[in-house]
Amino acid sequence: MRPIGYYVHHHGAGHWQRAAALAARLRHPCVLLGTAPGVASCPVVELPDDAGGHGTAPGLHYAPIDHAGLRARTARIAGWIAEVRPALMVVDVSVEVAMLARLCSTPVLYVRLAGKRDDPPHLAAFGAARALLAPYPAAIEATDTPSWVRHRTFHAGFLTASSARSRPGKHIAVVFGRGGSGGDREALIAAASAVPERQWNVLGPVSPGASRLPDNLALLGWRDDVVEILAGAAVVVGGGGDGLLAEVAALGKRFICLPEPRPFDEQVAKAERLAELGAAICRTSWPQADSWPALLDEAFALDPTRIAALHDPQALTRAAAFIDDAAQA
Known part of the structure; x- marks a missing residue:
């Protein structure tokens, strides 16, 4: 053959x-x-x-x-x-x-x-x-x-080989992929400080800095157990790459999609369609710190079965x- x-x-x-x-x-x-x-x-x-x-x-x-x-x-x-x-x-x-x-x-x-x-x-x-x-x-x-x-x-x-099972969780999982510019340390500190009752676990690259991290913010970097961390999240925040979308849909997680710049608006197109379907919240840039409490309330109001229905x-x-x-x- x-x-x-x-x-x-x-x-x-x-x-x-x-x-x-x-x-x-x-x-x-x-x-x-x-x-x-x-x-x-x-x-x-x-x-x-x-x-x-x-x-x-x-x-x-x-x-x-x-x-x-x-x-x-x-x-x-x-x-x-x-x-x-x-x-x-x-x-x-x-x-x-x-x-x-x-x-x-x-x-x-x-x-x-x-x-x-x-x-x-x-x-x-x-x-x-x-x-x-x-x-x-x-x-x-x-x-x-x-x-x-x-x-x-x-x-x-969406194509994923993961067999992880979703489980209830309370933390916010923020994901930055290898294809983008990574997260802004100060913006993450501001977001976590605005929602101190939630643990924020950040995966992927983040800009360096000397500012002290709040107790509820962990910068985890690259991990082999990314999917397991997502499986235990209450809300996932990340870009519109195919890999992350596949995992979020497979796990049926409430999702805030922040599409990263890509040629031909690839991630924006997917994020907008997810929002139209009521399967995710879409914002085209990292939200201001004072908007995070309301944004997370909006995410918790999502019906997770809508994004789960996109998983085959x-x-x-x-x-x-x-x-x-x-x-x-």
């Missing part, structure tokens, strides 16, 4: 976690291709880094001139395709890699992220792909998505089966 190649974007940790979880469930052998790869149960091709360049071209997002890293990366991908002859390339995500694979006579399954992606490069990649896979449920699809794009898209749902425990299995079927089409 010919293998599936799976290209993984390097921004944040969510792309790699999603790829590794899907690869483990595929019937086909799978090879992950990416920069600074993480842990996976399948073979990995480490790609040269192409960051740091500037420049684009018609139909492309990233095409710097005379960039040695990009040249080597493109050659490595094309060479691997020529040698291995994969049955399918899953691309999560890159317009350029999708078109490169297609030019190498290989069918592409494109992972379509949220946001307003109606620019010519994205539309070209969507049209050239054998199929599109959205790592979120159809319920949070943007209403202005072109009908032909929606028609070609398999909505996999079979999403990874369904997505893997779709990828396998696309490889055999």
Whole structure:
């Protein structure tokens, strides 16, 4: 059986976690291709880094001139395709890699992220792909998505391999992912001080500082037990990344979504749809300290069954089966 190649974007940790979880469930052998790869149960091709360049071209997002890293990366991908002859390339995500694979006579399954992606490069990649896979449920699809794009898209749902069970809790869990700028120490101190009756547990990077932390604020940094901390939270506060949304939905936690800046307003689009569905509270920036008591009251008034209804425990299995079927089409 010919293998599936799976290209993984390097921004944040969510792309790699999603790829590794899907690869483990595929019937086909799978090879992950990416920069600074993480842990996976399948073979990995480490790609040269192409960051740091500037420049684009018609139909492309990233095409710097005379960039040695990009040249080597493109050659490595094309060479691997020529040698291995994969049955399918899953691309999560890159317009350029999708078109490169297609030019190498290989069918592409494109992972379509949220946001307003109606620019010519994205539309070209969507049209050239054998199929599109959205790592979120159809319920949070943007209403202005072109009908032909929606028609070609398999909505996999939020993808998480976690089996943690939600439990009652009193603390506020604040999450900052690897793909963003992290939390502001002084803003966190102000928020925790405004709600002293609640313990605030902060996961991820936070700016350094000398100010004394209040007794109800813990800066936990990177932890291996993130999901367990979320499972015991009363309210989760964080961005609109796919990984966090998947865990919050799986746990059915009341959620305050503070979307982080991303290309094509990816996180804003998801946060706005969650708010429209009554599944989360959405704010486009970190709230002022004096607004936190009322904001948390608003969060506690949420019906957690609404965000839980967006979780499909079979999403990874369904997505893997779709990828396998696309490889055999």
